[in-house]
Amino acid sequence: MNPTVAAASVLAAALAVGLGAIGPGIGQGNAAGSAVEGIARQPEAEGKIRGTLLLSLAFMEALTIYGLVVSLVLLFANPFA
């Protein structure tokens, strides 16, 4: 592999996961905070809130995972190698 391509790929892989984790991190924090608020206000709805929260957390997590897929492609199946 061309060393420039290798270096650029590794850097891009790191950036893809690192930058991709920022947004979902903020979003998951917001969602979890609101869920705690909701449970504090209405403890009897805890089960329903928890289920919805877990499902939506997984959706947000998927955004980072897309970045991870891109970085995995760059590391293990690099089309420019």
Add this chain to the structure above:
Amino acid sequence: MALLNVPHLWHSLPLAELEVGKQFYWHLGNFNLHGQVFLVSWFVIGLLLIAAVLGGRSAQMVPAGFQNFMEYALEFIRDLAKNQIGEKDYRPWVPFVGTLFLFIFVSNWLGALVPWKLVRLPAGELAAPTSDINTTIALALLTSLAYFYAGFSKKGLGYFGNYVQPVAFMLPFKIIEDFTKPLSLSFRLFGNILADELVVGVLVLLVPLFIPLPVMALGLFTSAIQALIFATLAAAYIGEAMEDHGEGHEEH
């Protein structure tokens, strides 16, 4: 794989190896099949078949033992489909949604729980079938076909009315959505499962004993959630395709 080469010492440990992108190829005509995926998929399918036969062999009015468990699973899937598709049309789609959920769930968990590394293959290694992108893309495309079929069978050509439903300028976005739905479905599942396996693999490389256990437990949790999400989304897409926009909404 040169990027993940670890100090030579670790290569002597059979449990601590990371392999991505190495396949156990079967050649069939012009096709290269990923053999390890087929082997584990067949195992999963066999297990599910055995469970179904055991659960339904001597069905009784008052369930006992294993039949109880299978009825619980069926009720779980039926409620999932009912919530997403709606009371009126959900029944024919329970088998499809249930198949997706059970296959993904069992393959995720078997990939994590069965010590596949003990089986040596000429190349590649056995793992969860869902950690191969071809499996997840196949499942996602099946979902696409299913919701198109659901829409057309319910409304005929009127299904295309969905594309301009709230306002007409939504048309391009709705068309793009038809492509992004299978893309995001397949990448989400594939990425999550492969990420779990890689994280566990890297931790096992660093500390072979005990330390990876909490991460493995977290992996079991996320893979169960991913199976649930895939099934939920498939049902939601089917429900969306069959939704009535026409004259008057009936109350729920």
